[in-house]
Amino acid sequence: MTRDEIFTKVQALLVDALAVDEEEVKPESILTKDLGAESIDFLDIVFKLEQTFGIKIPQGELFPDNVASDPEYVQNGRVTPKGVAAIKARMPHIDFSAWEADPQLMKVGELFKVETLVKYVEAKLAAK
Amino acid sequence: MRWLWIDRIVELVPRTRIVTIKNVSLAEEHLHDHFAASGGLPPIPLMPACLIVEGMAQSAGILVGHSEGFREKVALAKVSRAELEADVTPGLTIRYTASIQQMDRVGASTTGTVEVIDPNRPGSARQIGAIDLMFSHLDNNMAGMEFPEHNFVFGESFKMVLRMSGIAADPAPGP
Incomplete structure (x- = not known):
């Protein structure tokens, strides 16, 4: 999977998890300040990344x-x-x-x- | 006693799925305010949508809590999606079905559907909404904040619903 393909999928899952518009999710967007992520959203994002990409994210590894x-x-x-x-x-x-x-x-x-x-x-x- | 928004658990597949029902009754006083007659309009008693979300949260919360024998303090942390497309009036039954989507040490996500059944019309069940939620396991997820030892989330009233529904509080050993 190319970086662009990964970005497109990450963008889609952030639109879903944080209720933001697609065009707001840019590579340089800060999850908290720009996209309004709060603490529980980080768990949501971890779950969605695991599901979307078929990976396992141990607690404390990403955040x-x-x-x-x-x-x-x-x-x-x-x-x-x-x-x-x-x-x-x-x-x-x-x-x-x-x-x-x-x-x-x-x-x-x-x-x-x-x-x-x-x-x-x-x-x-x-x-x- | 905690306000309970489900009457009975009709199915519980440990760590997988729960099905619960709630009978909406005109004897529930809040229906007389939601909505009372006003501006020349007659009263329109409706189950408040926020309480339908709470009913799903209690259903899915029991499913999540049950998976660890109610040792974790499970708290609703996020309503990821809540869509309801019809009103529920007294005399109807709400059926909640919730499934665990993902679960780990710090929390869980669930997906769920809301159906309405008219007890006077067999086979009348129809889906009126979908509610997806996230739960946090408080002791593992609040940056070292300490909570009381006893499980204040799952109190006596929840135990009563489990008992009346014939469901053991501890699941079979997990994988």
């Missing part, structure tokens, strides 16, 4: 979990160097470069763009 609740990882609303390292190691499909300079927890969500999902699916399909 981080248990980071916010660990005091070693988050202090005063910022992700600690240890936390940054942990997230980076777990999520090679994310570009952390811009966020790393000021790693605010509230902004972690903004790292997840439509193209992040496309890249993730591409890597999962290649590894199948």
